[in-house]
Amino acid sequence: MNDTKNKIKRYLVTAALPYANGPLHLGHFTGNFLPADIYVRFLRLEGKEVVWVCGSDEHGAAITIQAKKEGLHPKEIVDKYHFANKASFEQLGLSFDIYHRTSLPIHHETAQDFFKTLYDKGGQFEEKTNEQYYDEAFDQFLADRYIKGECPKCNHPEAYGDQCENCGSDLSPLELINPVSTLSGKKPILKETTHWYFKLDKHADWLRVWLEKGELDGQFHHDPKKWKKHVLGQCLSWLDGGLFPRAITRDLDWGVKVPLPQADGKVLYVWFDAPIGYISATKDWAKENGKDWKDFWQSEECELVHFLGKDNIVFHCIIFPSMLKAHGGYNLPVNVPANQFLNFEGRKFSKSKGWGIGLTEYLETFENFPNHVDALRYALTRGMPENKDSDFKWDEFVDCHDKELADNLGNFVNRVIVLTNKYFGGKVPSIDGDLKGLLQPVQNLLNKLTQDIKDFKFKSAILQLMELSTYGNTYLQDVSPWKIYKTDPESPVIKECMRVALEIVNILGVVSQPFIPFTSNKIRSLLNLEPVQNGGLQKLNEQLSKGGGLTDNLQIGTPDLLFAKIHDRKDSSRLELIEAQKAKLTTILEAEKAEERMPVKAQTSFDDFCKMDIRTGTIIEAEKVKKADKLLKLIVDIGLETRTVVSGIAKFHKPEDIIGQEVLLLANLAPRKLRGIESQGMILMAENEKGELAFVSPPKAFGNGFEVR
RNA sequence: GAUGCUGUAGUUCAGUGGGUAGAACGUAAUACUCAUAAUAUUAAGGUCAAUGGUUCGAAUCCAUUCAGUAUCACCA
Incomplete structure (x- = not known):
């Protein structure tokens, strides 16, 4: 297709940095971390050099405000959630190369250097001084949303600083009558402050060419047709609406200090410093691993891909690229396969209402549920909100766990292992036939799966995985070796059939790894093989092109179930677990129905x-x-x-x-x-x-x- | 309100350089019994949100409308 592809030797993948002020739920996982993990694991399987960076986003006013409310230092808040999230991620099998945090010195240095470079270059920033509301009790300038007051247009008493929800008019905090800080409840004072603005508008022209044509500096950069429609659509709509300078500093004492002598008490605005976290994370990783971070950020041989949710599209497709371009020398992303949002049983996740399930909560509640991480990873991948919002439902979780993972995949692997033990004493039979030819349909499915992942179509890819075991089931059924065995147990047809089936199991063991890594390891161990290594898929494809991936007479293991069905006659414990989750939701719904009668107002005459x-x-x-x-x-x-x-x-x-x-x-x-x-x-x-x-x-x-x- | 994306079988979703609509689950029937009462085969099921337009021909292009969702310049 094009020459650039051949130059690619390395991949740098990012997942959006989660904000470290609260626990994460299934929506964050399926929208951001899981697709990145699948992609990265796949690249590694293909033997590619890839680094996946992520970490906690730990700055910003939301964290300082939360800290003040709880009487803690911001550091205590971010420590708590950084380590909690990190631990959950490890249990969920996320294979970050580094899980960084933006409070580390290396990040502060990197972000400051970045700012300083743009500042010294000139032309990228402008300074503006104006009056803003300031909460003396909280010792903090107030974002528009943290100010309430009477709307000057409709006199609604509860208008926000940016908008009145009653009459819908856009407001400035200065227009509000009787403004009140929502932090302290007191009247804020006006104070003069100076901020630096990034001249985003200067970048509109090249951004449009880059996004629409995939060209950068007159050269091919990426194929815009491979970008998701909703991503491009939103970006172009932003460009159409015009770009404007954006403030990149804040009056706060928590964050990356603005590296200018005249900027005492000011920090970089979190959205400026957070994406730079990708760079500092890479630096940190490189230092630990004896690599050069520039090979990943400043080399034509490396491809950058950002994973994120749809709320983050413009930051990663317009603002951050502009920052990188303004700085110069950095790679821009070749794709930003943003996902849409995941709902939960028909509604948005809501922590305050208890609607949804957090990652930690899932891990704890389902601790004794066999293979519970892969069960979740599978269900979420099947329903990944790739192009539109999707919905997590417990009934669907149960369905695809039992029907697909247990009945289709798990049972196929099981019957092959059982039959091999029964017919050949657990040894992989050698055959005379054309194994490569027999496996051609499987190879086709494998190729489709591979292409799907490269196209970021993970939902389709995981269906191909299931198609592989469906093919195996159909194949077994067609040959029905158990019928032949009754009359002719030595028949070569049985050997051939079982060898093909075993080869399919082996392929499943390798290719399931990006999606359901724990299951992959288990399939491998059933075959008496080590967990699949980097380059495992490449190796498998080489072996398949010559014949099969297994060695003759390999002694395999004994049968062991991959997934224990939820609907199980003998053991209702798993179903009870699910029922308990569903009951929780019913309780919430009923509570909502019951309450919410407004108390009777004060007496009148x-x-x-x-x-x-x-x-x-x-x-x-x-x-x-x-x-x-x-x-x-x-x-x-x-x-x-x-x-x-x-x-x-x-x-x-x-x-x-x-x-x-x-x-x-x-x-x-x-x-x-x-x-x-x-x-x-x-x-x-x-x-x-x-x-x-x-x-x-x-x-x-x-x-x-x-x-x- | 503006704009982007989405609206396809009972359900969850694929599908377009315009040319008799696809999968999975669910449903029904049949076959099979190695296997976690698993599997396989076949069948039924859709005026592709609505209306109008372009076209020999539109689920696919255009316009309008309706519904869901997101963004809209200091919200992380």
Whole structure:
């Protein structure tokens, strides 16, 4: 295809650095770490030189705020989660070459050098001074989201510094009436501060060429057709919207110090320092392993691939590449195969509601579940959100564990091992036939699997894995050696059949390794072989091109199940484990139904109530308000007159359905403009725990304009 | 609100330089018994979100609409 590919000798793979302020869940695992691990393990199997770097992202205001709330030093927070996450990752079989952390000195130096290089070059940064809100109690400048106040446009009392959720208008914190810090609850003061901005806008032109055509500095860099649609789409949409300078410093005492004398008390903004963590991690690894990090970052012979979730696309496809290009000398990623998000039983993961399962939690709860890590890795790969959001369901986990891993793969391997022991005393039979020819269909599947991984189609690849054992099952069924054995136990057909089946088991042992490494080791040990080594797939392909991958008369091991089925007549323990997880969710759902009745408000007086003039009325016209999701413009007949009312009910009621609807209208409410339309009253609605709105109305044809008391 | 992505069999998803729709699971029938009541074969099942357009021909291209989801300049 092109020459550049042939130059590639090394691969550098990154998985997005997890933020070290909390435990991680299945979504992080399947979106980011698992695909990277599969890819990296595959490259190693192919005998490629590859380094996979990752680590904890440990800076940023979120961590300092959490530390203050818990009365801890930020270091204590990040230590806790760094080591916890690292331990979980090891148990899950993630094969990082290094799991780094951005609080290490080598990272601080690297990030500072990077900043300093851009600064000294000139033209990449600009300085701006302005006034920002500052929380004196917390001794911290406040991000927009940490400020609340009254909205200047709709007077909603709980507007955020960046946006009012009531009227939807974009705000600046300075516009808020009576601003309050959400950290201390006190009124913040205005303070002047200076920050450095990275001139991202300068990079728009080459970025577009790079993303659209895959060309960099007039040369071929990568094939944009191999990028996922949603990745390219989002990037180009960003470029279309125009790029703007972005602040890259913060007023904080936790983070990488800005290496300038005039920048005391300022640190690099985490999104600037975090991706540089990939570089410092590589340096750290290289130092430990006697390698040169530049061979991976600054060499044409190395390919860079970033794995991440869709929330991180623009950072890795626009901002970080711009930083690297501005610095000069660095490789840019040849692909950024971002995944979408994983939901859990139909909803988003939510730590606060207990919806979902954390990685540590899974590892602990399923500790005694045989091969529980591979069971999870398999289920998550099968449902990987490669091109759209996907959903983890326990029932599907059970299904694919039992039907695919146990019945298809596990049972195939088992029946081959059992038959080999039975017919040949556990020795791999030698045959005279054309083994290579017999294995051709298997080789085709293997090739497809290989290509799928190279194309980052892991879901399809793992299906090919299953196809391999399906082929094995079908093949056994077609030949049915047990039938032949009854009449002619010495038949060469039996030998040939079993040799082919054993070869397939051997192939499965090698090629399953990127996906389900523990199972791979177990298959190998059933064949009496060592765990597969780097280059194992390359070696296997060489052997297959000559004939088979196994040696004649190899003494294999005794049968042992790879996966214990969840639906097991004799042992209900695994099913109980799953049922307990499902019961937990039911409990949450029921609790939500039960609670969430608003407490009764403070006492009021009859006189106050009488101030309300509530009238019966009928909706005679209804239309959607433009530029508003929730609003309908209604004309209500209240007998003596008609009123125009803007009502936030569009999510639950279509305009055409509610014409003729009888309603109750609060008629003496002060008029207010909503989205430019004067609303002369308020329709009374009942709202349930889901936020659904229902009309409250008199019985049919009651008549308009009567008072409600 | 703008923009990106997504919307295909009961379920989970593949699929496009436009030319009689694919898999897995589930369902039904049959075969087999070496194996974890496993396996194999066959069958049924889809106006490819809706509407309009381009075309000899559209699930595939264009437009509009609807739904889900993400991003939208200091949120890590």
